[in-house]
Amino acid sequence: MSSKIILGDNQFGKAEVRVVKISRDTARHEIEDLNVTSQLRGDFSAAHLEGDNGHVVPTDTQKNTIYAFARDGIGAPESLLLRLGDHFTSSFDWVTGGRWEAEAYSWDRIQAQGTGHDHSFVRNGQEVRTAVLVREGDTNHLIAGLRDLTVLKSTESGFTGYPKDRYTTLQETTDRILATDIAARWRFKTGTDFSKVDFNKSYNDVRGLLLEGFTEKYSHALQQTLFDMGSKVLEAHSDIDEIKFSMPNKHHFLVDLSPFGLDNPNEVFFAADRPYGLIEATVTREDAASADIAWTGIAGFC
Numbered sequence: 680m681s682s683k684i685i686l687g688d689n690q691f692g693k694a695e696v697r698v699v700k701i702s703r704d705t706a707r708h709e710i711e712d713l714n715v716t717s718q719l720r721g722d723f724s725a726a727h728l729e730g731d732n733g734h735v736v737p738t739d740t741q742k743n744t745i746y747a748f749a750r751d752g753i754g755a756p757e758s759l760l761l762r763l764g765d766h767f768t769s770s771f772d773w774v775t776g777g778r779w780e781a782e783a784y785s786w787d788r789i790q791a792q793g794t795g796h797d798h799s800f801v802r803n804g805q806e807v808r809t810a811v812l813v814r815e816g817d818t819n820h821l822i823a824g825l826r827d828l829t830v831l832k833s834t835e836s837g838f839t840g841y842p843k844d845r846y847t848t849l850q851e852t853t854d855r856i857l858a859t860d861i862a863a864r865w866r867f868k869t870g871t872d873f874s875k876v877d878f879n880k881s882y883n884d885v886r887g888l889l890l891e892g893f894t895e896k897y898s899h900a901l902q903q904t905l906f907d908m909g910s911k912v913l914e915a916h917s918d919i920d921e922i923k924f925s926m927p928n929k930h931h932f933l934v935d936l937s938p939f940g941l942d943n944p945n946e947v948f949f950a951a952d953r954p955y956g957l958i959e960a961t962v963t964r965e966d967a968a969s970a971d972i973a974w975t976g977i978a979g980f981c
């Protein structure tokens with residue numbers, strides 16, 4: 680006998696809504712640039728089982744809501760997501776939660792004649808700020824983050840003491856380049872009063888701590904440096920419960936210049952783009968309440 684077929688977890692919405700907001704109240708414009716995804720959760724069984732769209736807030740409407748909210752100014756990505764979550768769950772009884780995600784791209788003013796231009800901008804590096812809100816009923820799970828923050832230190836890193844077998848060719852070193860693209864996501868404590876959090880300040884502070892953690896100590900491995908970076912964030916931010924990292928170890932191999940009669944005292948390297956080591960870990964508080972649902976849909980972290 681075949682078992683009954685039922686509808687499992689579901690969510691729907693508009694993905695990757697690209698919104699650029701120019702604030703032009705004065706001649707000195709401001710730019711905000713985001714990629715936003717909205718997905719609603721709740722009672723959508725009739726749509727799936729009967730073709731009844733009575734509860735289906737169109738993905739098109741979800742997109743329009745993002746653009747409409749941008750009209751008032753976007754602010755921190757986390758604030759926009761909380762606003763969207765509040766809006767959809769309070770406007771439609773059957774929407775009991777959802778998932779909202781944003782990437783934010785930052786722009787600097789072009790420097791002209793020594794001052795930042797009023798309305799011309801240059802994309803600021805490749806670093807991307809990220810945010811995810813998962814809402815279940817009245818509970819908000821909020822994860823801030825960043826990716827593609829590329830860093831390198833040219834000394835104060837080594838790798839020794841690892842096990843060797845018949846396949847080991849790697850030479851031990853006490854002085855190597857350590858380079859990575861930091862991808863990190865940090866989860867605010869469930870129950871935090873988000874109206875009291877200055878998300879831009881928090882983001883800038885965490886970013887600074889990650890960079891400080893990368894530089895601060897001699898690195899015996901990227902694993903150790905990762906843990907130092909995460910610890911600094913959790914020590915300084917009591918409202919953050921865990922931080923996850925995914926970081927490539929971007930290998931820089933010393934080039935053998937001896938065929939050319941030259942020495943190479945750790946100065947000329949081949950920067951390999953692949954393969955790369957991939958170092959991933961979560962740094963958390965022992966007593967943190969786990970919030971697995973907050974992490975569903977975030978690929979590339981363990």
Ligand SMILES: O=c1[nH]c(=O)c2[nH]c(=O)[nH]c2[nH]1
Pocket residue numbers: 838849899900901902928956
């Ligand atoms: O920092 C490192 N961690 C490793 O796990 C590893 N493995 C390796 O070959 N080199 C390195 N470097």
